[in-house]
Amino acid sequence: MVFSSTVFLLLFLPLVAVIYYVCPRRGRNAVLLIASLLFYGWGEPKYILIMLFSTVFDYCNGLGIGYFRHLGRNKAAKAVLIVSVVGNLSILGFFKYTDFAVDNINSLLSLGLPALGLALPIGISFYTFQTMSYTIDVYRCQVAPQRNILDFAAYVTLFPQLIAGPIVQYKTVEKDLHTRQENWLEASRGMQRFVVGLGKKVLLANQMGALWESISAMEHPGVLTAWLGALAFTFQIYFDFSGYSDMAIGLGHLFGFTFLENFRYPYESRSVTEFWRRWHISLGTWFREYVYIPLGGNRRGLWRQMLNLLIVWFLTGLWHGASWNFVLWGLYYAALLILEKTVLLKVLNRLPAAVGHLYTCLCFVLGWVLFAVTDLGRLGQYFAAMFSGVLIDGGTWYLLRSNAAWLVLAAVGCTALPASLWKRWEERLPNGAATALRAVGVTAVLLLSMAFLVGDSYNPFLYFRF
Amino acid sequence: MKRRELPPLIAIALILLGLSAGSLALPDRAFSDNENRYLQQSPQLTADHLFSGKFTQEAEKYESDQILLRDFWMGAASTLQRLLGKGDINGVYLGADGYYFARLTEDEFDDASYEKNLRAVTAFFDTHTDVSCRLLLSPSPGTLLWDKLPVGAPMYDAAPRRELLPALVGRDRVVDVTDALMALDEPYYRTDHHWTTVGAQAAYEVWCDSTNRAVRNQELTAVTDTFRGTLYSKVLLPDSPQDTITLPKGVTIHSMDCDGKLTDSLYDWSRLQEKDQYTVFMGGNWAHTEIDTGAENGRRLLLVKDSFANCFLPFLVGDFEHITVLDLRYFNGSVEELMDGGVTDVLVLYEMSNFAADHNIFKLNQG
Structure with missing residues (x-):
C-alpha cells in the first residue's frame, strides 16, 4: 500500500488511527504490528514472510549478541554479529542483485545463465538496513537487546517508514517503543506534516513526473527541452522522496514516535558536500556510521580517505538499484566529493555564494539524469541531447509555457522560503487567526490532493528499485 | 497552547472520515457517464484473488472509482490545471x-x-x-x-x-x-x-x-x-x-x-x-x-x-x-x-x- 492512495487515506489510516487510540497503551505496539503487516501484505502478500524471517532472525541475533556480551565472550558475540550481517546482506543480495549479477556474468563470459526474474520485495533495502543497525548497535553496546519480540517486530515493520524510509535506526526510537506519550498536540502537528507531504507528492511530484516522462520518451528533444526534462525529474525526485519522508515523520508523530529529519532543503546547498548532508540524511548517516567510519573514515590519511569515499559511494549507488547507472551515479558523487575535499571547497568558500549554488545545482541536476535513465544507451543519448543538437525543438516553448506555473511553484517549494514566510506571518497574527489559517491551509492542500489523486491517473511509486 | 493546535487536526479528520463514511454509505455506481467507462465494483475476496494481487488492485480501484463526489474531484483537478496555464489535460489539448x-x-x-x-x-x-x-x-x-x-x-x-x-x-x-x-x-x-x-x-x-x-x-x-x-x-x-x-x-x-x-x-x-x-x-x-x-x-x-x-x-x-x-x-x-x-x-x-x-x-x- 502507498500513502498517496484513496485506500490508505480513506480506509486504512482512519481505521488504524481510531483503533490505535481506542486501544490501551499496553496493546498499541501490537496494533501497530498488525496494521503494518496488513499494510505490507496489501501489495506483497508472499514477501511478508521474508520480512517476518528477517525480524525473527535479527531478534535472535540481538539476543545472542547481548547474551555473549554479557558473559564477556566478545568473539562469540562478534560471530553472531557476522551471522546477522551476512544473513541480511544475503537476503538483500539474493532478491535485489542476483539477476543483475547473472546479467553481467552472462555478457562478460557470453553465457546463457537463466535469470531468476524475482520481483523485488518492496522496502527490503530499508528494513534490512534497519535491522542491521540494530544488531550492530547491540554489538557496540549502544543499545540493549530487545527481549519483547512484539516490540521488536513493531519496530522493523513500522508502516510509516517501511517502504520508502527514512531509515530509522533502532537506537533513535528505542525509548519511543516503550514509553512514548502520544498527545493531541503531537498528533495534530504530525497530521499537518503528513498533509504537507501528501501535497508535495500528489500535487508537485506527480506533475513534474508527468513532464519528465513525456520528455524522456521523446526521440530527439532539443537542448532546452532536455534540460527542462532534467529539471522536471530533479523536482519530481525531491518532492516525491521528501514528501514520503514528511508523511512518514508526520505519521510517526501521530503514533507518538519521533523520527529524525531526512531532508533539509538540499537544493539550497552551496556545495555537493553540503548537499549530501541535507539529502536523504538517514541513508548518509547509516553509511557513515556503519561503513565509512569502521573503514577508518578520514583518520588514516588522505589516500585511505579517498578509497573509503569511493567504497561508500559505490555502495550508496548500488543501494539505489541493481543497475550500472546507479553505480555510475554513486561514483560520480564520490568524484565530486573527493574533488571538493581536496581543492574545490577552499575555492568555493572564497567565491560569492551564488557561484556555489549554481555549481551545486548543476551537479545534482546532471546527477539526477544519471539516476533517472537506467538504460546506459538511452542515458548516453539523453546527455547528448542536453549538450548537442538543436537548441529548441517544436515543442519546447509549449512545454515551458504549459508547465511554467507548476515549475515556479516547484522551484519556490523546494526552498525554505515558504516555511520561513509562514513563520513570520504566524508570529504577527493573533493566536486564533494563525490556527484558523493553518486549518484552512491544510484543508486546502488535502482537498486539492484528493482532487488530483482521483482526477489525475499519473501517480507512480519511485522506490520499487530501492 | 494545546487547544489552539487542534483545529487543523479536526479539519483533516473531518475530511478523511467524512469522505470515507460518505463513500461507504453511497450506493455504488456501475457506469460513469462523464468518463464514459464502467466503474470498479466491490471486489471479491477469495484466497485466489488475494494472492494474485487481484483483490488489492480491485479494492484500490474501487475505492477511487466509488469515492464520494468523484465527478467534483475530477472537475476540480482539471480546473486548477487550466488555472495554472496547463495547455493539456490527460492527453487532451485545450484549444481555442x-x-x-x-x-x-x-x-x-x-x-x-x-x-x-x-x-x-x-x-x-x-x-x-x-x-x-x-x-x-x-x-x-x-x-x-x-x-x-x-x-x-x-x-x-x-x-x-x-x-x-x-x-x-x-x-x-x-x-x-x-x-x-x-x-x-x-x-x-x-x-x-x-x-x-x-x-x-x-x-x-x-x-x-x-x-x-x-x-x-x-x-x-x-x-x-x-x-x-x-x-x-x-x-x-x-x-x-x-x-x-x-x-x-x-x-x-x-x-x-x-x-x-x-x-x-x-x-x-x-x-x-x-x-x-x-x-x-x-x-x-x-x-x-x-x-x-x-x-x-x-x-x-x-x-x-x-x-x-x-x-x-x-x-x-x-x-x-x-x-x-x-x-x-x-x-x-x-x-x-x-x-x-x-x-x-x-x-x-x-x-x-x-x-x-x-x-x-x-x-x-x-x-
Whole structure:
C-alpha cells in the first residue's frame, strides 16, 4: 500500500488511527504490528514472510549478541554479529542483485545463465538496513537487546517508514517503543506534516513526473527541452522522496514516535558536500556510521580517505538499484566529493555564494539524469541531447509555457522560503487567526490532493528499485 | 497552547472520515457517464484473488472509482490545471474556441504500422481490381484545425503521411478530403474526437466525385445540442462547451443486422438520452453489420471502417442496394467470403491516426 492512495487515506489510516487510540497503551505496539503487516501484505502478500524471517532472525541475533556480551565472550558475540550481517546482506543480495549479477556474468563470459526474474520485495533495502543497525548497535553496546519480540517486530515493520524510509535506526526510537506519550498536540502537528507531504507528492511530484516522462520518451528533444526534462525529474525526485519522508515523520508523530529529519532543503546547498548532508540524511548517516567510519573514515590519511569515499559511494549507488547507472551515479558523487575535499571547497568558500549554488545545482541536476535513465544507451543519448543538437525543438516553448506555473511553484517549494514566510506571518497574527489559517491551509492542500489523486491517473511509486 | 493546535487536526479528520463514511454509505455506481467507462465494483475476496494481487488492485480501484463526489474531484483537478496555464489535460489539448484535441506527437505516430496497414489495404485492393476500391483517411482534428491548438503544441505532421497515400495505394484509389473539410466552419466536434455530420457529408461529396457519382443533397436536422463527447470525458472541465449533433433524418433503410441484432433504422434514438450521444449513429460499433437499404440498383458496398464511418453511412444508403460494414477490431471472419457475395464497391474509411495505430488491418487479407 502507498500513502498517496484513496485506500490508505480513506480506509486504512482512519481505521488504524481510531483503533490505535481506542486501544490501551499496553496493546498499541501490537496494533501497530498488525496494521503494518496488513499494510505490507496489501501489495506483497508472499514477501511478508521474508520480512517476518528477517525480524525473527535479527531478534535472535540481538539476543545472542547481548547474551555473549554479557558473559564477556566478545568473539562469540562478534560471530553472531557476522551471522546477522551476512544473513541480511544475503537476503538483500539474493532478491535485489542476483539477476543483475547473472546479467553481467552472462555478457562478460557470453553465457546463457537463466535469470531468476524475482520481483523485488518492496522496502527490503530499508528494513534490512534497519535491522542491521540494530544488531550492530547491540554489538557496540549502544543499545540493549530487545527481549519483547512484539516490540521488536513493531519496530522493523513500522508502516510509516517501511517502504520508502527514512531509515530509522533502532537506537533513535528505542525509548519511543516503550514509553512514548502520544498527545493531541503531537498528533495534530504530525497530521499537518503528513498533509504537507501528501501535497508535495500528489500535487508537485506527480506533475513534474508527468513532464519528465513525456520528455524522456521523446526521440530527439532539443537542448532546452532536455534540460527542462532534467529539471522536471530533479523536482519530481525531491518532492516525491521528501514528501514520503514528511508523511512518514508526520505519521510517526501521530503514533507518538519521533523520527529524525531526512531532508533539509538540499537544493539550497552551496556545495555537493553540503548537499549530501541535507539529502536523504538517514541513508548518509547509516553509511557513515556503519561503513565509512569502521573503514577508518578520514583518520588514516588522505589516500585511505579517498578509497573509503569511493567504497561508500559505490555502495550508496548500488543501494539505489541493481543497475550500472546507479553505480555510475554513486561514483560520480564520490568524484565530486573527493574533488571538493581536496581543492574545490577552499575555492568555493572564497567565491560569492551564488557561484556555489549554481555549481551545486548543476551537479545534482546532471546527477539526477544519471539516476533517472537506467538504460546506459538511452542515458548516453539523453546527455547528448542536453549538450548537442538543436537548441529548441517544436515543442519546447509549449512545454515551458504549459508547465511554467507548476515549475515556479516547484522551484519556490523546494526552498525554505515558504516555511520561513509562514513563520513570520504566524508570529504577527493573533493566536486564533494563525490556527484558523493553518486549518484552512491544510484543508486546502488535502482537498486539492484528493482532487488530483482521483482526477489525475499519473501517480507512480519511485522506490520499487530501492 | 494545546487547544489552539487542534483545529487543523479536526479539519483533516473531518475530511478523511467524512469522505470515507460518505463513500461507504453511497450506493455504488456501475457506469460513469462523464468518463464514459464502467466503474470498479466491490471486489471479491477469495484466497485466489488475494494472492494474485487481484483483490488489492480491485479494492484500490474501487475505492477511487466509488469515492464520494468523484465527478467534483475530477472537475476540480482539471480546473486548477487550466488555472495554472496547463495547455493539456490527460492527453487532451485545450484549444481555442472551446475545441479539445487528442494529443498525438510526431514520436507517437507509428509510421511503421501506418505503412504496413497501407500495404495491407493496397494488397487487398490489388486482389479485387474488378471492384471499385477507395481508401478514405479522415485527417486527425488537431492536424486540420492546427490553428486552434494551443500555440506551439506538438502535433504530428499529417502532410508527409498524406503524401505517401497516392504513391503507396494509387492516386485513383485515394479519396483526399482535407481541402473539403478545411473549407468548413465546423468539420469536427469541439468535445469529441469525431467529425461532425457536416464534415462527413463534405467527405461523402468528395468520395462521390472520386467514384463518378452524382451527389445527392441531404438536409441535416439537429437532434441534440447537449453533446459532450470522448474528449470531454478526459478533460472533465465543468464549463466545457456542448456540441450539436445533426443528421439526415430522411434516410430510411429496409433492415439492418448488427451482429445478429435486427433493426430498421440507421439511428438508435434511445442513445440520445445517454452520455455518448454519437452512438445515435448505428447504436455504436459492431463487428459485422449487414444493411438492406431497399434501393434497387444492384450495387453492393463493403465498408471497412472505424467509428468515423458511423455518421458517414447514412449518405451512402441511396447509392447501394446492400451495404456490409466491418469493424476489423472486432470482426474475425473471412473478408474474402463476404467479397464473394457480389460486392461491387469497397470503401476503407478511417481517421488517420486510428488507422496508423490499428493492428487489425491485416485481417483484410486473411482468407
